[in-house]
Amino acid sequence: MSAYEILKVIAHKVAAGESITFAPDWGLGSGTLVFQDGSHTHFGADIEDDEKKAVDDFISGLNDLLVKGQGLSICPPSEPEGDHGDYADRP
Secondary structure, rough: OOOHHHHHHHHHHHHHOEEEEOOOOOOEEEEEEEEEEOOEEEEEEEEOHHHHHHHHHHHHHHHHHOOOOOOOOOOOOOOOOOOOOOOHHOO
16 A cells, blocks of 8 residues: 555546545545545544544555545435445446
8 A cells, every 4th residue: 555556546537537526524534535426435434533543544545445446335426315336336
């Protein structure tokens, strides 16, 4: 896992004209990633009492999602609340 690999994926998405937005979730260590089409997923873990662990979990969650293609399901914008798509179906 490395910040370089994460940033490389982001750079390729930007070069391809894709927009991704980082949004808050439960606190330090967790986040929401919103894709250009409005779909989103969550990553990391909320561990505010241990800053190093929180940041490590944030980075690890991003790495799993962007580099490894693993993580929570993607919630498409057109589906009702609670009806989540599958990350494996995302191109």
